[in-house]
Amino acid sequence: MADGRGTERVAVRAHFGAVRGGTLMGLLTAGILALMCVYMAVSVTQETPLAGVRIAVDAGHGGEDRGVCYFEEGLIEKEINLDMAQRLAAALQDLGADVLLTRSDDTFVPLAERAAMANAFGADLFISLHVNRIPGHPECFGAQTFYFPSSEAGKRLATAIQQELLKVDPDNYRQPMAGNFAVLRRSEMPGALVEIAFMTNARDRALLQQETYRADVTEAIVRGIIVFLQGDTDG
Numbered sequence: 001m002a003d004g005r006g007t008e009r010v011a012v013r014a015h016f017g018a019v020r021g022g023t024l025m026g027l028l029t030a031g032i033l034a035l036m037c038v039y040m041a042v043s044v045t046q047e048t049p050l051a052g053v054r055i056a057v058d059a060g061h062g063g064e065d066r067g068v069c070y071f072e073e074g075l076i077e078k079e080i081n082l083d084m085a086q087r088l089a090a091a092l093q094d095l096g097a098d099v100l101l102t103r104s105d106d107t108f109v110p111l112a113e114r115a116a117m118a119n120a121f122g123a124d125l126f127i128s129l130h131v132n133r134i135p136g137h138p139e140c141f142g143a144q145t146f147y148f149p150s151s152e153a154g155k156r157l158a159t160a161i162q163q164e165l166l167k168v169d170p171d172n173y174r175q176p177m178a179g180n181f182a183v184l185r186r187s188e189m190p191g192a193l194v195e196i197a198f199m200t201n202a203r204d205r206a207l208l209q210q211e212t213y214r215a216d217v218t219e220a221i222v223r224g225i226i227v228f229l230q231g232d233t234d235g
């Protein structure tokens with residue numbers, strides 16, 4: 001009998017132990033779940049800072065309009081712009097943005113149509129991608145971002161993007177600049193036109209042919225957009 005009671009006591013203690021353990025496990029599980037929820041909520045906001053933002057990405061030129069070319073090195077502006085637009089679109093979508101490409105293949109789209117597409121899309125931002133040139137000035141180099149002269153928001157956007165572009169290329173000293181571009185004039189949202197390099201400069205042509213430069217410029221534009229939007233939210 002003593003053995004039996006002993007067994008019973010042990011069993012009871014074991015039972016309470018299980019309950020206590022269970023409660024503890026339950027609390028721990030609940031705690032871990034709660035922490036996971038907080039972590040996930042935080043990481044979702046951090047990983048998709050562009051959720052709900054609509055961005056029109058405009059690859060300059062296309063079709064019979066080749067833009068500026070340097071055939072000796074196989075560089076054709078319309079192709080570079082499209083490649084960069086696709087990179088930018090993918091990067092922005094990864095961060096939660098809704099992206100409209102004004103062209104996604106080698107077709108000619110009139111400038112007015114590009115802006116109209118962005119307006120119809122209800123884009124919050126318009127980003128146009130081009131390659132620069134200054135005939136007779138092969139010494140000019142460096143990416144440069146333009147904004148429509150009367151657009152204060154466009155100027156802030158272009159400035160944020162240009163600051164990030166300068167980090168990619170420390171030799172670049174170019175500042176954001178006003179430019180009366182049709183796509184910026186006709187689109188209703190803040191916009192920036194990025195000339196990602198000079199086709200008329202040997203150093204820039206070499207950069208254009210580097211995967212790292214294209215990736216770095218894409219990331220810089222994305223960072224600039226995020227900086228601009230954060231500044232806008234902060235008032």
Ligand SMILES: [Zn+2]
Nearest residue numbers: 060067130131
């Ligand atoms: Zn162009």
